[in-house]
Amino acid sequence: DDSEGLLLIYVFFFLSPGSKKDLETRLLAIDDNLRTTTMAPILRSTPLVALLVLQISLLFFASTLPISSGSEDSNTITGRVRIPASTAIGHAAKFSNIKVVLNGGQNISFLRPDGYFTFHKVPAGTHLIEVYALGFFFSPVRVDVSARHHGKVQATLTETRRSLTELVLEPLRADQYYELREPFNVMAILKSPMGLMVGFMVVVVFLMPKLMENIDPEEMKRTQEELRNQGVPSLSSLLPASP
């Protein structure tokens, strides 16, 4: 399992283009990300060697969450739901109506006033956490509870494939369940098919007489004569050419 992962990392490493400077800046960014995690101090001391390790950590050990505890079979997953005030439209983001669901309904947890939730007695393995809040769409979260590392938890958003450094879940978007009534808008009416038709007719009614005025009456008479001479168009000319 691990060797396969390493192989993938190598591939990724070789494929990823970029100058040394590029790598350095990326390293800085990574360093910033990892400052909170336990790995950070070691990595900072040997930046060049750590490069590969960092790539690994980015890909696979994306997040090492300190908030987990427990023995072999009863780990605890603790996380937090945060709804930014800016995304709340119309719906009051009431924590009392939010549910956090583990593995499609195996366990249901509720939020504390500060937004924290906990799942108790979770066996080691790969789990799925979903947050249901009316008015918001949350990405499901893949949570790996490690058996070897005393229930260490890693989390990844399955929708965006973004890994989380800490289990703080934020909505991907706010959901608006109703259509909004368009305010009365003249332009919208004119742009609609009906409006275009009306516009054309307006042109015909108001502008055609003006155009007609400009035409020479003599010429008009001649055209009418010509049309009369042509006679009634024959049926054959109306039919499309047979294949």
Place this chain on the structure above:
Amino acid sequence: MAMALRLYLLLIVFVSSAIVSFSLYEDQVGLMDWHQRYIGKVKHAVFHTQKTGRKRVIVSTEENVVASLDLRHGEIFWRHVLGTKDAIDGVDIALGKYVITLSSEGSMLRAWNLPDGQMVWETSLHSAQHSKSLLSVPVNLKFDKDYSILVFGGGYLHAVSPIDGELLWKKDFTAEGFEVQRVLQPLESSIVYVLGFLHSSEAIVYQIDSKSGEVVAEKSKAFPGRFSGEISAVSNDKVVVLDSTRSILVTISFVDGEISFQKTLISSLVEDSGEAEILSPLLSNMLAVKVNKRTIFVRVGDQGKLEMVDSLSDETAMSDSLPVADDQVAFASVHHEGSKIHLTVKLVDDLDTVLLRESIQMDQHRGRVDRVFINNYIKTDRSNGFRALIVMEDHSLLLLQQGAIVWSREEGLASVTDVTTAELPVEKDGVSVAKVEHTLVDWLKGHILKLKGSLLLASPEDVVAIQEMRMKSSGRSKLTRDHNGFRKLFIALTRAGKLFALHTGDGRIVWSTLLNSPACARPSGISLYQWQVPHHHAMDENPSVLVVGRCGSDSSSPGVLSFVDVYTGKEISSSDIGHSVVQVMPLPLFTDSTEQRLHLIADTDGHVHLYPKTPEALGIFQREFQNVYWYNVEGDDGIIRGHGMKSSCAGETADEYCFTTRELWTVVFPSESEKIISTLTRKPNEVVHTQAKVSTDQDVLYKYVSRNLLFVATVSPKGAGEIGSVTPEESALVVYLIDTVTGRILHRLSHQGCQGPVHAVFSENWVVYHYFNLRAHKYEVTVVEIYDQSRAENKNVWKLVLGKHNLTAPISSYSRPEMFTKSQSYFFPQSVKTIAVTSTAKGITSKQLLIGTIGDQILALDKRFVDPRRTLNPSQAEKEEGIIPLTDSLPIIPQSYITHSLKVEGLRGIVTAPAKLESTTHVFAYGVDLFYTRLAPSKTYDSLTDDFSYALLLITIVALVAAIYITWALSEKKELSEKWR
């Protein structure tokens, strides 16, 4: 004329501004849909009636709901639906502001804020074994924060701080053979008594210091004989228990830790005694025992001496005791007498002192009283008043106060098990049920208001008026059939065995019936079928439904059939059929002269029985005898068996409506690699409009439409558990399509690294199913469409002209089907509880999948999104046909949630039924809540929407006519003046 044209143009501008609306606007909520909130059958109730603040009652229910109800009106202040495995064991109020719930067999303790239901803290308690779970919130806790909540569960006694849920101490009681029976904490005492039985023959009392959790003292005493486990705590130092013969009451007193037994023969208390049973109510110094179908009250004296003080008839429900003023304790009992119930509140110490006696008229269809909870209040004359919350046999919840029912809640509807639809009666001439709008002026006024609303020119008052007008719009809730088939009845069968008819217009209960049976008191309902639907013949008969039930919970217990008139809700007849019910099969297309539908019922002996038991039905059945096949699924063994009819079982019994069957085929799944987790067939009454499907390149595909297809999903035994319990390598999901007549496997599709649960929907020639992909760690939805290959040759026009096609050839299940399938998979970002599909009258309208998500919302997803013909870059022609470019996951568009901003808490099923209008379908979703709406998957193409402004049309016409006349007059005038010139 130019003038007329100009006016006309202006009017067109005006008309075109009334844009037809498609999806739901916020002000349209409640026009076509309704939503009802329930909580389920109440298990525990705690009153909170302090002087300040609103009076409420906290309840926990069998649907795992904890809720706070308004005591005045019965409305829900807040509620929480816990997980399905999180059954509530106890509920109480602590510190006067927290609701404490104990759930999951005593391993989860939560505190909820009393006013708004916000969770305050949550504590997971250690549990090592299955045991009783007891929640004890000391009374003192209301005043003194030094006390802690005592919880026994999983073999451990825990003390939890009520403020933050911190675990103060825990004590291990998991010793072999030791069962904790009671945890008692006397008032004003810091000692907790834990009483338990060792091997049911030795009583042990532990005295534990409530501050530290240290065992202060431990006393035990062996009992000559065995205890039966049922126990009643009568006071702080005494309990009464039955011995294993159930004929001796043993009083165990443990004053100061010294245990003493005192035996009393029940026969010494009552004369004709049999086996006794201790009833659950907690009374102080008193005990309720059920002997010989009577309830006797036994007073426990100071020395443990027992004496009988009263006896009541069997049908009595009792409440726990309640302290009233002056150190007195009262309790309530309710018993039936005819159509009335009598509520009596007495003092425990003095049964002759009746504090309250009330008689209340009670609906027969609520059954008996199941539970009683009482609460007292001080009246203005300083005497005690009582209110009683009662739970009836049909699960309804009622509040009684001052001899009347203050409010009632039909909580039976929180546990709907089966749903069917029924038509309303036809409106007869001269019988006008609801009034239509009065005058033309009113009508016009209404429509002008609507017009203003749609142009957003309405003032707030107008908006309110419009909303009100729409809500009670003409005949929405009439009790007669309408032209479009929008008014219908949904017949719902509940777990309590009650049948409800709900009106689609406003969701009100038209009638309700509690099922009765001559064989047993209350049969449990299993399923519902349409029995008689007159539409060609027998028009004077009322339609009826068949309710299949059984006496008892075991599948071999005898079945009961009940026929209920749909118009009136009256039970026409009820019969005890004398055999068990395993499977009920409505025979398609077989009806007798009174349009009763033929049904076959299979029993545990492998026989099938024909209903109705009439010679005519038998005649019809005999004609088709050879063509009747059925199958059964033995999920545990992984076997599917197909059966055919063999002969009448006249040899064994004299019953000529009983038939034996022969086994035709079996499909056995290898038990070590596959386990059946889901089976599904098409809805038998589904209508398919066309068999042919023309694709863009003038190619014709023929749908393989067969009623005998069975979808089966199996998963590796390891993967049958929850997500997270298996690795992708260990689990595989395999789906099959099996012909149920021949047992032929038509298609097999394997998904490696996937697992259930599988939620599927089968319609026309396609199956859509939802499962979990372990590799991607995402949910997936797969569509499989089945096409008929044998008809694919019928493309040439000449073949059709010369009659060399096989379109009219008879279809037989025995002919080898030449078919091919197309399938495609997509990711889906949510867990799913159930999937349904819309159904319309003729099957012309395109379909929508209705996906009930784990968030208890229902998402309508157009079938075009799950079309195997989707490609990454559809050609222009394909785009014109409506093929959507392929994406890796299915979109969730918030506006297509048909439940909009509502939730159908505890969603369990979605039922769809066609309206008469082809474009429209009824959708009914049930769970703890009920939700109904009307959907038009392809918009209402065959009717004007409700928003259509007739007033505008009328005004336009009038204006046009006027304009014509005016311009005509003007042009006349002009001509005249020109002539004068």
